[in-house]
Amino acid sequence: MENILEIHDVTKKYRSKHALRGVSFNLSAGKITGLLGSNGSGKSTLMKIIAGLTQPTSGRVSIIGGAVGIDSKAVVSFMPDKPLTESWMNVKDALKFQSDFYPDFDQTKASRMLEFMKLRAQDKVKDLSKGMNERLQLTLALSRRASLYLLDEPIGGVDPVARTKILNALVEFYEEDSTILLSTHLVSDIERIFDDVIFIKEGEIVMHTAVEDIRMRQGKSIDELFREVYAEC
Amino acid sequence: MLKLVKYDFRRDRDKFLAVFVITILVQFVIGFTVRSDQEMFMMNVTSYAVAGVVLLFFSLRTFGQNLRLFNRRLVPVPVLYTVLSPVMLFLGSLLGLFLVAYIHLAVDIMMFSTSFLPEKFWLISAYTVLIVFWASAYSMLLVMFSMTVAMSVRVKGRVWIGIAVFFVIQYIISLLESSMFDHKNITLERAFRFEVTDEAAKLNDIEISQYVLGLLPTLFEAVIITILVFAIVKLVKKRVES
Numbered sequence: 001m002e003n004i005l006e007i008h009d010v011t012k013k014y015r016s017k018h019a020l021r022g023v024s025f026n027l028s029a030g031k032i033t034g035l036l037g038s039n040g041s042g043k044s045t046l047m048k049i050i051a052g053l054t055q056p057t058s059g060r061v062s063i064i065g066g067a068v069g070i071d072s073k074a075v076v077s078f079m080p081d082k083p084l085t086e087s088w089m090n091v092k093d094a095l096k097f098q099s100d101f102y103p104d105f106d107q108t109k110a111s112r113m114l115e116f117m118k119l120r121a122q123d124k125v126k127d128l129s130k131g132m133n134e135r136l137q138l139t140l141a142l143s144r145r146a147s148l149y150l151l152d153e154p155i156g157g158v159d160p161v162a163r164t165k166i167l168n169a170l171v172e173f174y175e176e177d178s179t180i181l182l183s184t185h186l187v188s189d190i191e192r193i194f195d196d197v198i199f200i201k202e203g204e205i206v207m208h209t210a211v212e213d214i215r216m217r218q219g220k221s222i223d224e225l226f227r228e229v230y231a232e233c
Numbered sequence: 234m235l236k237l238v239k240y241d242f243r244r245d246r247d248k249f250l251a252v253f254v255i256t257i258l259v260q261f262v263i264g265f266t267v268r269s270d271q272e273m274f275m276m277n278v279t280s281y282a283v284a285g286v287v288l289l290f291f292s293l294r295t296f297g298q299n300l301r302l303f304n305r306r307l308v309p310v311p312v313l314y315t316v317l318s319p320v321m322l323f324l325g326s327l328l329g330l331f332l333v334a335y336i337h338l339a340v341d342i343m344m345f346s347t348s349f350l351p352e353k354f355w356l357i358s359a360y361t362v363l364i365v366f367w368a369s370a371y372s373m374l375l376v377m378f379s380m381t382v383a384m385s386v387r388v389k390g391r392v393w394i395g396i397a398v399f400f401v402i403q404y405i406i407s408l409l410e411s412s413m414f415d416h417k418n419i420t421l422e423r424a425f426r427f428e429v430t431d432e433a434a435k436l437n438d439i440e441i442s443q444y445v446l447g448l449l450p451t452l453f454e455a456v457i458i459t460i461l462v463f464a465i466v467k468l469v470k471k472r473v474e475s
Contacts, residue, residue, distance in 0.1 A: 014387065053306050054474045073309035084304045088244055100236050101308040 002064075004029050004148050004179045005050065010059030012045050012203075019045040020203040023059070027179050029147070032193055034222070035183040037200040038230045043183035044081055046200070047152045050181070051078040064147060074102065077146035079137050081153055085125045092121040094140060102144050109173065110143035116169055131162030138166055142173045151182040155189060163189055191222040199229050237310065237318035238325070241295045248291055249326055253333065256284040260337055281334050285327060285365075289373060292323035296377050300384055300473050312466045316377070323373055324366060331362055371454055374461045375402060381465045385472035406457060414450045 005027040012020040020042045027033055037043050048054040050061055052068045063072040085094045091114065099105040114121065117135040128136060138154055154170070155163045163186075171193060174180065184190055191197075191211070199207040206229060214225055242249065259280045267273040296319040299305045305315065376399060383395030 048474075051307060053303065055471055070309045070311060073307055078303075078307055080303050082303050084307070086244060086302065086304065088246075093243075097240065097304065100240075101310070 002029065003027065003062075004064060005181070006060075006062040007046075007050070008060040008062070010046070010049060010056045010061060012042075012049065012054070013057045018203050020049075020056070023200075023203070023205055025198060025205060025208050027148075027181060027196075029179055030177055031195040032174070032180040032182065033196040033198060034187070034190065034194040035181055035198050035200060036185065036187055036222070036226055037183070038185055041200045042203040043200060044152055045203075047078065047080070047150045047181070047183060050148075051076060051080070051150055053078075053080075074104070075147040076150060077102075077141045077144040077148070078150040079141035079152060079154060081156070083125070083133065084137055084140050085133075087126045089125045090121070091119055091123045091125070091136060094125060094136065095121075095143070098140055098143065104145040106143055106145050109145075110139060113139040113143055113169065113173055116172065117165065131158040131165075134158050134162060134166060135169070138169060142169070145175060145178075147178055149178060149180045149182075151180060153184055154182065155184060155186055160189075167193065187226045188221075188223040194222065197222055199226070201229065234310070234314040234318055234321070237305075237308075237314055238321045240305075241292075241299070241318050241322045242325075244298070245291050245295060249288065252284050252287050252291075252326075253329065256280060256330070257333060277334075277337070281330060284330055285369070288326045288330065289323055289369065292319045292326070293373065293376055293380065295319045295322060297380055297384075300381070300469065312469050313462070316462060316465050316469065319377070320370055320373055324370060327366065327369060367451075367454070371458060374458055374465070375399065375406075378402065378461045378465055381468045381473060385468045387474075410450065410453065413453065 003026040007023055007025050010020055010023045011018065023042075023046060035043050035046070045054065049056050050063070050068070052073055061068050063076060066072060085097075089097070095105075095107075095110050095114075098110075099107060117132075117139055119132065119136055119139065123132075125133070125136070134154065138151070141149060141151065151170075155166055158166070167190060170180075170182075182190070182194075194211050196208070196210050197214070198205060211222060214220060214222060218225065220228075260277060263273055263276045263280065267276055296316075299315055299319065379395045379399035379402065382398045383391040386394060388394070
């Protein structure tokens with residue numbers, strides 16, 4: 001199967017501090033992969049490199065066979081840890097922005113998602129609660145028919161009700177032939193949706209495996225393994 | 234690129250419109266309170282110039298925001314468009330300001346007469362509009378380059394680095410221009426300089442020979458603009474991180 005994403009020996013340094021060290025992995029189509037790690041482990045940096053917001057110090061990133069650039073931005077849908085919206089926007093403006101710049105934006109899917117998320121087109125972005133804002137950000141990201149979705153901490157800092165709603169939306173609106181890379185440190189809530197997991201610690205990949213392998217061979221849940229790996233962090 | 238300009242304008246629409254409304258109100262205040270024609274003319278010109286500077290400031294702020302905002306960095310458009318859209322926004326708003334000024338002038342002509350205008354006014358004003366556009370784009374790109382350099386480094390005091398870069402580049406370009414060309418032909422010096430050759434004739438005998446674009450200085454400035462745009466695009470692609 002063709003790889004959607006190929007990361008080869010990527011290193012990112014901020015002066016003398018390494019944010020990422022020789023990170024390499026591939027993701028194939030049709031899988032939801034969890035990028036798991038504690039705060040400061042390099043998850044967001046890696047996602048920003050894949051999205052084209054940051055340049056790696058060394059190494060290579062390839063998306064559907066091409067380098068990160070205009071073409072990759074057209075097929076990657078990124079939900080970063082900062083909003084994709086601006087304070088002057090209402091929900092309708094935010095969707096219009098997406099449809100103006102991304103040919104793969106699906107208006108019908110966006111309308112269904114708004115209804116599912118209980119968001120109204122006329123709602124002002126600056127008046128939304130944190131949970132509602134996260135719902136909107138997820139709507140903006142998933143309303144595109146992208147090949148690769150990058151979701152950076154989609155459930156971070158929201159209450160359990162909003163968390164459940166967001167996870168249900170992920171399952172409901174996920175395109176089966178696309179790939180999702182989802183970063184989080186809140187493993188227990190979300191592990192049910194993963195096919196694969198990547199454990200990242202201090203900028204290095206410590207494990208990349210299928211969830212079934214962990215459950216069958218080690219007899220543990222992802223949450224239990226996560227607590228073991230990051231016990232001393 | 235027009236879509237980018239649309240969103241740039243939309244972000245600060247209220248502020249841009251406020252500048253226009255305040256500028257028009259100021260013209261009314263000047264019209265009703267100042268009696269001397271010359272004094273009124275100077276105050277009108279000054280108020281429009283101040284409005285232009287405010288619009289430049291807003292457009293530069295827009296550029297800075299575009300480099301930081303994730304939604305703008307992620308759109309699949311060439312970086313060149315991201316660089317040029319605030320310039321287009323500024324030049325567009327400047328055009329709007331000139332339109333207001335010309336409407337203002339038309340009202341004055343209808344109410345009074347054209348006697349207060351210098352003989353070659355229309356030629357001079359057309360030339361001034363052209364030069365102001367050129368000089369504004371040139372200056373804006375210079376500041377944008379300094380901002381981009383400042384945002385490319387990850388050290389404390391980046392603002393000061395940007396300011397230092399601006400003055401150093403400005404000094405080098407001025408030095409080069411003044412050593413290669415007659416200072417009368419340098420854009421920024423040409424922009425608002427009017428020479429009255431016959432003192433007795435006052436505004437009616439402005440030397441027309443200076444209102445011919447110097448080809449070589451203009452070419453030189455075009456090369457500088459191209460280099461600045463190229464450098465900004467490279468820095469945004471390789472160094473600036475959101």
